[in-house]
Amino acid sequence: MKREPIKVLLVDDEEDFVEMLSLRLETVGEEVTPAHSGEQCLEVLEGKAIDVVILDVKMPGMDGIETLREIKRRFPAVEVILMTGHGTIESAIQGQALGAFDYLLKPADFNELMEKLEAARKKKVEQNR
Amino acid sequence: MEELRLLLVDDEEHFRQVLAKRLSRRGMAPEQAGSGEECLTLLEKQPMDVVILDVKMPGMDGLEVLRRIKERYEKTEVILLTGYANTQDGVDGIKSGAFDYLSKPVELDHLAGKIKQAHEKILWEADREREAEFREKMEQRMVAAERLASLGTLAAGVAHEINNPLAIINDSVGWMQLLLNKTDMAETPIKGQLEKGLDKIAKSVERAKKITHQLLGFARKGNSVFSEVNLRQLAEEAVQLVQKEASYKEIEFVQEADASLDSIWSDAYQLRQVLINLLTNAIHATGPKGRIKITLQKDGEQAMLSIQDTGQGIPQGDLERIFEPFYSTKPTGEGTGLGLFVTRGIVEKLGGTIEAESRLGEGTAFRIKLPRVHQNHGGLEEDGRTGWLEKVRDMADKPTSPGEKPS
Numbered sequence A: 001m002k003r004e005p006i007k008v009l010l011v012d013d014e015e016d017f018v019e020m021l022s023l024r025l026e027t028v029g030e031e032v033t034p035a036h037s038g039e040q041c042l043e044v045l046e047g048k049a050i051d052v053v054i055l056d057v058k059m060p061g062m063d064g065i066e067t068l069r070e071i072k073r074r075f076p077a078v079e080v081i082l083m084t085g086h087g088t089i090e091s092a093i094q095g096q097a098l099g100a101f102d103y104l105l106k107p108a109d110f111n112e113l114m115e116k117l118e119a120a121r122k123k124k125v126e127q128n129r
Numbered sequence B: 001m002e003e004l005r006l007l008l009v010d011d012e013e014h015f016r017q018v019l020a021k022r023l024s025r026r027g028m029a030p031e032q033a034g035s036g037e038e039c040l041t042l043l044e045k046q047p048m049d050v051v052i053l054d055v056k057m058p059g060m061d062g063l064e065v066l067r068r069i070k071e072r073y074e075k076t077e078v079i080l081l082t083g084y085a086n087t088q089d090g091v092d093g094i095k096s097g098a099f100d101y102l103s104k105p106v107e108l109d110h111l112a113g114k115i116k117q118a119h120e121k122i123l124w125e126a127d128r129e130r131e132a133e134f135r136e137k138m139e140q141r142m143v144a145a146e147r148l149a150s151l152g153t154l155a156a157g158v159a160h161e162i163n164n165p166l167a168i169i170n171d172s173v174g175w176m177q178l179l180l181n182k183t184d185m186a187e188t189p190i191k192g193q194l195e196k197g198l199d200k201i202a203k204s205v206e207r208a209k210k211i212t213h214q215l216l217g218f219a220r221k222g223n224s225v226f227s228e229v230n231l232r233q234l235a236e237e238a239v240q241l242v243q244k245e246a247s248y249k250e251i252e253f254v255q256e257a258d259a260s261l262d263s264i265w266s267d268a269y270q271l272r273q274v275l276i277n278l279l280t281n282a283i284h285a286t287g288p289k290g291r292i293k294i295t296l297q298k299d300g301e302q303a304m305l306s307i308q309d310t311g312q313g314i315p316q317g318d319l320e321r322i323f324e325p326f327y328s329t330k331p332t333g334e335g336t337g338l339g340l341f342v343t344r345g346i347v348e349k350l351g352g353t354i355e356a357e358s359r360l361g362e363g364t365a366f367r368i369k370l371p372r373v374h375q376n377h378g379g380l381e382e383d384g385r386t387g388w389l390e391k392v393r394d395m396a397d398k399p400t401s402p403g404e405k406p407s
Helices: A015-027 A038-047 A064-074 A090-097 A110-127 B013-025 B036-045 B062-072 B087-095 B108-180 B191-219 B231-248 B268-285 B339-349 B388-397
Strands: A007-011 A031-035 A052-056 A079-084 A102-105 B006-009 B031-033 B050-054 B077-082 B100-103 B227-229 B252-257 B264-266 B291-299 B302-309 B353-359 B363-371
Touching (some): A007 A015, A007 A038, A015 A031, A015 B108, A031 A038, A038 A052, A038 A064, A052 A064, A052 A110, A079 A090, A079 A110, A090 A102, A102 A110, A110 B108, B006 B013, B013 B108, B031 B036, B036 B050, B036 B062, B050 B108, B062 B077, B062 B087, B077 B108, B087 B100, B100 B108, B108 B191, B227 B268, B231 B252, B231 B268, B231 B291, B231 B302, B264 B268, B264 B363, B268 B302, B268 B339, B268 B363, B339 B353
Parallel strands (some): A007 A052, A052 A079, A079 A102, B006 B050, B050 B077, B077 B100, B252 B291
Antiparallel strands (some): B227 B264, B291 B302, B302 B363, B353 B363
């Protein structure tokens, strides 16, 4: 039985990072849309069905927390996994209070990322049935 | 007042004996010497605070003896006894460093007074010296702390910047590993070699990641969240978290807790981190089927928490350095040398102390003392000193430190 790919929106201002993680996720069969800023992320969400957003916290312009707030306001069905470069738990706690599904520390362990992606998608599917 | 060490030097035996007896009656019993030479020999064996020195002596005269004493025993004070109306000797003596002079015949009250003054001067100077030493030590410690603080800030900045490229390397490697396992690559003769290389890169990223995460953990802004913490429960949680690693070695955990020790006021998140760090270390140090004992005790206003393993122990020389940053005895690549450094930082931030005791072949115990009730914002230790890390953070955060302990 073929598994349904997870529709991932990957948001990070590090273009190389977005490119390589997208390639990796695509190789295991997921469907990835890249974005390099909070604004771009919201634009994508306007026109495309997305299951899970992987969102970098620290970005120039609109940062991850702000973007998360907007996502949850305008697209509440979409799950968000925060990706933080800090060893700080604070932004993660703040994010979770704002409705993020989970968080990961950069550089993230790929298996952990996959588990969280899977769990986030499951939650989304269950809540929107 | 400290015991006064007094030496009386005069060639006239009778005069000397009488004066010594009278001084003894006033509680200032002197040692005696009958000549300058004898005086110097005696001083070599027995340091003196005050020397009462006759100027006019056959052989080496008093002024010469005085010069030699001042040359060799800077701190010894000399009171000269000059002949009647011979003030010139006295003046010369003071120029050579005598504390004062008295002319014979000596009035005992006068002499006793001078001896006391000389002794006070010595004590005062010793005090001043101790104070200067202490100040210098504190200054050195502050310099070291400041250096560590700026090192910490720099290291955190570097760690943060490095995490991004690390993430890119990480996913590039992961992607290539995936590609190698696609069916069309399985036939490639060098597949094994490529896999080996990629595996090494992946492992190195993992290693670098450990370092950057710990550095960032150390530099974490110090807003502790204080609440009631049940130490027993916290210890159980921490054990649960490391249980899996311990089970491979069949290590047994024993917990002993004072029934009277209830909750303390502290930061649960950070304390858990401390416990996990120490338990993980203990697991690494302990051989198969070993035992790790966690003890919780109430000790007056403090809670004491100890973690004791049955590992190989830490040699004395290493024990002194284990809390230093980047100091590790684990094989290169396994320990970051930051675990205990961060642990101590957290404990001190929470107003506590940590110490280690070890016996080779028997094991190591880490003892943490924490205030049961949080004293003040400043994180004061039990003896009133502020933890150095807190001080460093205060210096870095704001020009003046708030929340001084009210006097």
